[in-house]
Amino acid sequence: MDREEQRQRFIDIMAKFTVYTGRYLPDDVLSRLEELRETENSDLAKIIYDAMFENLKMAEELNRPCCQDTGVIQYFVQVGTKFPLIGEIEECLREAVQKATVIGPLRHNAVEVFDEKNTGNNVGTRIPWIDWEIIPDSDEVIIYVYMAGGGCSLPGAAKVLMPLEGYEGVVKFVFDQITSYGINACPPLLVGIGIAGSVEVAAKLSKKALLRPLGSHNNNPRGAELEKRIEKGLNDVKIGPGGLTGENSVMGVHIEQAARHPATIAVGLSTGCWAHRRSVIKISADMEYETISHKGAIL
Ligand code: SF4
Incomplete structure (x- = not known):
């Protein structure tokens, strides 16, 4: 050739x-x-x-x-x-x-x-x-x-959290976004979360997280545990397929991380839809x- x-x-x-x-x-x-x-x-x-x-x-x-x-x-x-x-x-x-x-x-x-x-x-x-x-x-x-x-990109957001907001701040950010905007993205959702030291890295990692196969876990056991807990919490909200209520809200929660600045945690969120x-x-x-x-x- x-x-x-x-x-x-x-x-x-x-x-x-x-x-x-x-x-x-x-x-x-x-x-x-x-x-x-x-x-x-x-x-x-x-x-x-x-x-x-x-x-x-x-x-x-x-x-x-x-x-x-x-x-x-x-x-x-x-x-x-x-x-x-x-x-x-x-x-x-x-x-x-x-x-x-x-x-x-x-x-x-x-x-x-x-x-x-x-x-x-x-x-x-x-x-x-x-x-x-x-x-x-x-x-x-x-x-x-x-x-x-358009719909599945709509809940996307990224933010640098104030010092001391910590991982609780990450969880709050994710829950606020998904409960406010998640239904626009045709649930059940795949939730991609990036955690890093600056906003553009967190945003990019949140999209990379969506590329991971379903059923895969974060490479750090604490990260994998956080994925599991956020998934359970979001499912407990019972957004359901199409946002019309049901037992589950998400197909999965994937987190990807980069080492961060000592003072800041940046969090990015991307969502995938049922399709x-x-x-x-x-x-x-x-x-x-x-x-x-x-x-x-x-x-
Ligand atoms: S299925 Fe996905 S791409 Fe299609 S309208 Fe819903 S959110 Fe948008």
Whole structure:
């Protein structure tokens, strides 16, 4: 494969995978929704879950996105220093998004700030958003796709807490946000929390927390315990599927952290909705792919 063929193959894979992400929920999210449906006792909550599964079935049958809001496209790229297209990934992903917008179809969700003009192809200033991590000595790339919908982005917030507010301040911040704005994000929610020393790091980590597989835990036992306790507390609020009350509010609570300044704790919050369109793909140097989030998917 020459360079141009590699480029075209990469664009094609990423365009199709982006479309696929909008149609099919990842394996872990599907199983969690099935588990949560079983925990519900009320007819109303069961009806909401049934509507979600019916919606997913129709998206598959009709080849349509499973939610009309296919979001602003975000890519979290872990690229090996020896991946052949390392210098061209951004340009290729911008092309992939334009292609995905047509074949998806994806809703036009990139509005230029100040001009207030929709670009009409989901590409705009710094959009698709690309977050980079460099992996030394690898010749592969792993790409997370996230569709940041309007509703599921709405409860997002970040703040540097006053000294002495401590971890209690983190918990209060999360509960205030979720109980005030959580229902806008089509529960059951995935709650991503970042804890760090400054606001932008906390915000970014809160989004990274949403990329972790459901069922995973914070790498520090105290962090894992805090995840469990916040999850239990939020479920006790009984927001329920669709915000219409029920046994559970969340699919999970994920915390990611960075070492902080001695005087400050910054907290960031991002939320994912029931239609948590987060996918992961690995592409090798010879442009073969493996869909990690959707086992066995053929693009
Ligand atoms: S919150 Fe999620 S399911 Fe609800 S409209 Fe937005 S993208 Fe769709």
